[in-house]
Amino acid sequence: MRQRVSDTDFLGLFLWLVRAAIIVLIFWGSVATILDNPYSSRQWIDFAVFGVAQGSLYALIAMGYTLVYGVLFIINFAHGEFYMSGVFTSTVFVAIPLSQSGFLNQHPVWGLLIIMLVASTVSIGIALLTERIAYRPLRKAPRLVPLITAIGASFFWQYFFRGLFGSDKVPFPEVEPLKGTMMILGIEILKRQVVVIIASVIMLIGLYIFVMRTKTGKAMRAVAEDKDVAALMGINVDRVIVVTFATGAALAGSAGVLYALLFTQVDFFMGFFPGIKAFTAAVLGGIGSIPGAALGGLFLGIVESVGPTLFLEGLGIPASYQLKDVIAFTMLVLVLIFRPQGILGERLSETKA
């Protein structure tokens, strides 16, 4: 017993030291960068805007992780593939023909909505297939089992789409009316980024209303609370789970189109990194929580964009942007060590996992 107490103390001290060291490093780096400030405020704002645009995409994808986790308590690592499948299919079959016929440039709003609709539909289809084949038969299995099938499903879809459309990068058409920049509150922002940010915010608010205000949303929350009791109250649990997957996949499909609009390239591997980043965002904000995932996504996007310059440059680290993934995943590790429940969410290690 005594042995254990002193162990805990030692570990506690060590963790406290790690925490202190990281805070000192971040503080030191930031102060050094700011004192030496080679950037104008305009450039700092640019960094932040890039971060918000990227972060709102992470937030949209993170919703899929958080919804599915909330209801089923599994980490759906195939979610990045739902995101890729929709936009890849939609680019090849819808976006490129629409652009060639000139429709996309004449009616950019309708064009993008159609592309998004097709992308979301494909993503939903892939998600439901995955749920039916890879997850539902394992619903009663230990929690590690669906995690493994999720990774298997992820690889399956990646290489399925590679077989379908090839391994080349496919250029997403440029939308003429969305080229260039516009002024918002005295800040010059790329029009495409404005579209991405606004569309993401609308979708996130829509999702929140859907979960909090509709009957289906209420059923989802009930199933998340307790599946057995929800079933006793006459809720069709299978149907609610299907709706949950479909909702997450629809958001992922739309996020894919916004990504393609922003970066103009799609390929079969495009879901992998955003998938992992969005998972990080979901854990950061508190997995299972919708506002948490949104906050986590934005936070991650901004840290990735501002962090290398702010923290690392002051420490004298050259070519710091190469290390932006290191910052993102260091944050994931830190959150898991020091605040496993995330910024707003529930504790992963105790309540459910």
Place this chain on the structure above:
Amino acid sequence: MKRTVLFVVLLLGLAMVLAACGGAEYECTDAIGCVTYAPGDPIRIASSLVISGPNTELGLDSQHGVEIAIDFRGQILGHDVELQAEDDGCNAEGGQTSATKITSDPTIIAIVGTSCSGAGVPASAIAAAAGYPLVSPSNTAPSLTDPETHESTYMRTAHNDKVQGRAMAQFATEVLGVTTAAAIHDGDPYTEGLARVFADSFEEMGGTIVAFEAVGPNDTDMKPVLTKISAAGPPEFLYYPVFIAAGAFITTQSREVAGLEDTILAGADGMQSPSFLENAGAAAEGMYLSGPDLGFGNDLYTRFLATYQEKYGTEPTAPFHAHAYDAAWIIFDAIEKVAVQDDDGTLHIGRKALVDELLSTSGFEGITGTITCDAYGDCADPKISVSQVEGSDFVPVWP
């Protein structure tokens, strides 16, 4: 137990008798070992080139070069040549996997590869440990043939980036007359080496490097790093010798970052392919790319191009097909020189002898020029040219 012993003794006896009967047989004295091809068996070589993913065009183009070399050569000492094509994936993992797979096959005598320097680093170590010669048509990273880091069986027919990076710096200062530049690499040995040589040469020639940055090979959002570069200068000239995906992202996004709208963009041979132009779109117009000078101007190249067109129905898609042809050809020549042939046509090739023969290649006239290997495997006759993007073409502008 006794029976087993008896059986083993009998077996040994039988083996001795058999060995005595074939008394005139070839005895391998090679330090690494020999490969024997029975009459009628093909001589087997392997390729480890990038034949999947966004850089497929680079590797497939080289593979076609090797295949044409096999066609042109026909039989070697009465044996056909057979190619086993593997994928280097253009990354370290792919280089390791393909080299391990190839060197576990004892019937393969030599390897043409790898496409990418990042794959070349582990592949050259594995090939050297197994004693397989590895001749690369397109690795250009300086570290691969550096006396400190060179692996004993490695050589290349592509130029060393010490030449290419310097050529681009010379073009920028002398022809374009720019005085400030920035460079971006993605951490891969090829891109980092090239960016480093360019930056050093540019400063040596009197220019100023305002920023030397790096991104990750899978990054998509380049605007933060570009904004940072813009804040540091902005430079007149931006050099990013990376691969197709990251190159296209930097090209399109640089036009959207304040301060970089009119910066002259430049890259290197890793992006010199139609797929890059398709993804970068209009933003690539006017951009400069360095690469091997393909104006070889010999009859062999004319014949090669005609065969390429006929066989694959397309123009070459990347700049290293001729280097691959030459790489295969020096392997064939070396095999012919060191192979020992029995009366019945059986071929014995010593691995060490083959490597030594290849490394002592001298004055060989190939498509790409006169190939002479130094002790560290640099065999190329390096000629660099700079092309400019005009519509969907790379138009040579220098020298």
